[in-house]
Amino acid sequence: MYDVVIVGGGAAGFYAAIHVAEARPKIKIAILERGKEVLAKVKVSGGGRCNVTHAEFRPKELASHYPRGERELLGPFHSYASGDTVEFFEKRGVDLKIEEDGRIFPTTDSSQTIINCLTSEAKKLGVQTFLLCSVTGIEPFTEENEKLWHVATTTQTFKTKKLLLATGSNLKVWKMLTQLGHNIITPVPSLFTFNIQDERIKHIPGLSTYAEVTVLDKKKSRRNYQKNSAQSEILFAEGPLLITHWGMSGPAILRLSAWGARILESYNYSFRIKVNWVPEYHSDGLLELFMKVKQVEKKTILRTKIVDVPKRLWASLVRASGISDKLTWPEVSKIQLQELANQLTSGLFHVNGKSTFKEEFVTAGGVDLKDINFKTYESKIQPNLYFAGEILNIDAITGGFNFQNAWTGGFIAAQGIVNGLSEIGENE
Structure with missing residues (x-):
């Protein structure tokens, strides 16, 4: 008999185990991990x-980075948020640093530092870890008027008073939960890059610049960007945009993929985006600038980059506007300059498919948040069953927010478990 069984040896699982073990040093805790590490x-x-x-470090602003879970996380973040996470690791000898964009990393720039901290802490506290231990069944049962759990795995069956599921995006576990009465929101990819085959960006991979990106409503958008009304613009993001060998990535694109996860899935990842490479301008204002330059500049347009975009991007968009490399400002027509202004402020690109963002696969979907008591992260449907991490229908944009969800959920679930154990007693 275990006091606590945690299914999932990831960030949320280890964080919860450590906090339970610190609060109740004598109890038996097991982490079951299906992988080999x-x-x-x-x-x-x-x-x-x-x-x-x-x-x-402000709970409301922190919660605003979660397309799914913003409202539900506000209370938990008032209890445990980024500052608490920083304190946890620094108290255990892990020095952290804040980068310019707000992301926090260990000063070693190695994830192994975090892994070593969590695994050594769990081992020191007596938490048992079982590898290659895949769960095959979860079943509640009652013994002496106490609601307990049987957890069947590929190696053995565990009996426990409290069960915490921190399995991430696991279809098999979600199916088990459905049979236990939980509602599962169908998962779809959340963080991904856009596959785009377009001559304007084909030869400039690796280029990064600040841009505004808008996803156009597939049902309302027109081919001519002059006719795109504001009503056809359904998703908007701004930030660094990275051109890759397969299309576009970077924070601006990843934000769109997170906030538009379900919409873009409904489009079967085939849709159009509008990119403003010079956010400080709109088309008419840029044309007006071009007409003034035309009156005084004698060089070729290709060699005269008059807006703040990378040189290779300027050259690509000049050529895409039908302007030859040798055409000078006095020779260019107003129609050609209008086309260049449009390319710079409202260029349309067709997205056809997606690519996983590095190896950090995140999904939108999971256990319906209505089924969870966010004061304890306990199930409202099954007593003594807790959740933490991505198994819930919570996900965030990039920047450390998905891990913060894991740390916060793991901590509050641990508090709920500890308080529950104090009520029902514990193994001595």
């Missing part, structure tokens, strides 16, 4: 550096 997602996150959390 724990904390696999921590290992690859942030390009192997582990983006631990984000330097947003």
Whole structure:
């Protein structure tokens, strides 16, 4: 008999185990991990550096980075948020640093630092970890008027008083939960890059610039960007945009993929975006600037970059506007300059497919948030069953927010478990 069984040896599972063990040193805790190693997602996150959390320390603003879960996380973030996470790791000898964009990493720039901290802490506290231990069944039962759980796995069956599921995006576990009465929101990809085959960006991979990006309503958008009304613009984001060999990525694109996860899935990942490469301008204002330059500049348009965009992008869009490399400002027509202004402020690109963002696969979907008591992260349907992490219908944009959801959920679930154990007693 275990006091607590945690299914899932990831960030949320280990964090919960550590906090339960610290509060109740004598109880038996087991972590069941289906893989051959724990904390696999921590290992690859942030390009192997582990983006631990984000330097947003105000609960309301922190919650605003979650397309799914914003309202539900507000209370939990008042109890446990980014500052608490930083304190947890620094108290255990892990020095952290805040980068310019607010992301927080270990100063070692190695995710292994975080893994070592969590695994050594769990081991020190007596938490047992079972690898290659895949769950095959979850069943509640009653013994001496106490609601307990049987957890069947590929290696053995565990009996426990409290069960915490921190399995991430696991279709098999979600199916088990459906049979236990939980509602599962169908999962769809949340963080992904856009596949775009377009001559304007084909030869400039690796280029990064600040841009505004709008997803156009597939039902309302027109081919001519002059006719696109504001009503056809359904998703908007701004920030660094990275041109890749397969299309577009970077924070602006990833924000759109997170906030538009379900809409873009309904489009079967075939839709159009409008990009403003010079957010400080609109088409008419830029044309007006071009006409003034035309009166005084004698060089070729290709060699005269008069707006703040990378040179290679300027050259690509000049050529896409039908302007030859040798055409000078005095020779260019107003129609050609209008086309260049349009390319710079409202260029249309067709997205046809998606690519996973590095190895940090995140989904929108999971256990319906209406089924959860967010004061304890306990199920409202099954007593003594708790959840933490991405198994719930919670996900965030990039920047350390998805890990913060794991830390917060793991901590509050641990408090709920500890308080529950104090009520029903514990193994001595």
